[in-house]
Amino acid sequence: MSSTVGKVIHCKAAVAWEAGKPLVIEEVEVAPPQAMEVRVKILVTALCHTDVYFWEAKGQTPVFPRIFGHEAAGIVESVGEGVTELKPGDHVLPVFTGECKECRHCKSEESNMCDLLRINTDRGVMLNDGKSRFSINGKPIYHFVGTSTFSEYTVVHVGCLAKINPAAPLDKVCILSCGISTGLGATLNVAKPPKGSSVAIFGLGAVGLAAAEGARIAGASRIIGVDLNPKRFDEAKKFGITEFVNPKDHHKPVQEVLAEMTDGGVDRSVECTGSINAMISAFECVHDGWGVAVLVGVPNKDDAFKTHPMNFLNEKTLKGTFFGNYKPRSDLPDVVEMYMRKELELEKFITHEVCLSEINKAFDYMLKGESLRCIIRMDG
Numbered sequence: 001m002s003s004t005v006g007k008v009i010h011c012k013a014a015v016a017w018e019a020g021k022p023l024v025i026e027e028v029e030v031a032p033p034q035a036m037e038v039r040v041k042i043l044v045t046a047l048c049h050t051d052v053y054f055w056e057a058k059g060q061t062p063v064f065p066r067i068f069g070h071e072a073a074g075i076v077e078s079v080g081e082g083v084t085e086l087k088p089g090d091h092v093l094p095v096f097t098g099e100c101k102e103c104r105h106c107k108s109e110e111s112n113m114c115d116l117l118r119i120n121t122d123r124g125v126m127l128n129d130g131k132s133r134f135s136i137n138g139k140p141i142y143h144f145v146g147t148s149t150f151s152e153y154t155v156v157h158v159g160c161l162a163k164i165n166p167a168a169p170l171d172k173v174c175i176l177s178c179g180i181s182t183g184l185g186a187t188l189n190v191a192k193p194p195k196g197s198s199v200a201i202f203g204l205g206a207v208g209l210a211a212a213e214g215a216r217i218a219g220a221s222r223i224i225g226v227d228l229n230p231k232r233f234d235e236a237k238k239f240g241i242t243e244f245v246n247p248k249d250h251h252k253p254v255q256e257v258l259a260e261m262t263d264g265g266v267d268r269s270v271e272c273t274g275s276i277n278a279m280i281s282a283f284e285c286v287h288d289g290w291g292v293a294v295l296v297g298v299p300n301k302d303d304a305f306k307t308h309p310m311n312f313l314n315e316k317t318l319k320g321t322f323f324g325n326y327k328p329r330s331d332l333p334d335v336v337e338m339y340m341r342k343e344l345e346l347e348k349f350i351t352h353e354v355c356l357s358e359i360n361k362a363f364d365y366m367l368k369g370e371s372l373r374c375i376i377r378m379d380g
């Protein structure tokens with residue numbers, strides 16, 4: 001491993017040359033890490049909706065050519081100047097948002113929204129020098145959310161890497177670097193359902209099912225799944241969801257249906273859809289006096305949340321979360337330990353597996369709504 005330190009590495013990466021066009025496996029040059037940066041050998045990565053969303057680039061700033069990928073696990077190859085917390089050989093999860101440990105957010109117990117390393121989807125370069133570490137014949141290839149894990153080697157800011165237990169299987173815990181932790185944390189860190197409570201989960205994609213996994217771990221006695229797509233219900237049974245509501249099956253608003261089912265409202269609700277209607281229903285369906293609703297889904301640009309203020313006076317609480325309120329470096333290693341202690345199940349989220357040369361299949365599975373998580377092995 002040490003023979004590559006300080007040198008450019010030539011390796012394979014899946015490059016997105018244009019919006020919405022299949023990725024192309026190319027040989028790329030990966031420059032050595034600069035100050036506060038780490039070069040990581042990626043062993044497994046997974047595909048998340050956010051990759052697909054920015055690859056399609058409908059309505060966002062298109063940044064191409066680009067190497068996508070942000071859910072992954074790997075091993076440190078070399079570190080740049082000033083990096084003391086990580087050394088070659090350490091096992092890490094790259095995270096699309098970071099923790100500098102110095103800003104007001106990082107110093108606050110309550111926030112994970114780091115000033116320096118908070119997600120930035122428009123930036124395709126490293127903070128240190130405003131340049132990319134990837135190139136093909138000298139032409140820069142841009143980064144994505146500071147991770148770019150669809151490459152055998154990538155360069156990441158040290159603040160966006162969680163050092164994890166080296167015994168953890170990387171082909172399982174890789175999915176903790178984004179969606180699964182988001183849903184899990186939304187329930188465990190933000191909604192905090194008491195033991196024996198009722199929890200409604202809106203949206204049964206990977207994030208919602210991870211929120212359900214959080215409700216199961218917290219000891220909720222009823223986990224009610226709400227989705228417009230009845231196909232999602234079968235899969236959801238594996239996640240402890242026992243009751244299903246499809247808003248399309250009812251003439252009245254779904255919040256009224258849930259209130260009838262639960263003697264006035266659920267104790268907690270977690271919205272994981274991105275639909276403004278579901279967000280409003282998720283808030284209005286919680287019980288007065290103590291109910292808490294948590295929004296996770298990313299809304300459309302022009303959406304506005306409308307509800308009667310009386311709902312707040314009646315002591316319903318509305319919250320939102322980013323990355324399940326986890327601080328990437330401080331908290332993710334403990335989530336990995338939850339998996340190691342078998343408190344958290346990850347296998348059931350991994351529905352598909354491909355090798356790097358077949359990465360476009362992972363996009364097809366997700367676009368067709370067939371996969372929860374498709375992992376991509378880099379050594380194939």
Ligand code: NAD
Nearest residue numbers: 203205206207227228272273274275278296297298322323
């Ligand atoms: P997904 O598309 O796999 O799942 C969403 C589900 O919601 C689908 O099954 C869909 O049928 C259902 N749905 C849509 N509208 C609905 C409605 N009105 N009522 C009930 N169900 C409805 O998505 P995912 O990957 O699980 O992600 C869920 C959301 O979480 C997305 O909006 C994503 O952008 C967001 N997200 C947020 C964060 C964060 O930090 N806050 C992080 C990651 C993802």
Ligand code: ZN
Nearest residue numbers: 100103106114
């Ligand atoms: Zn910070």
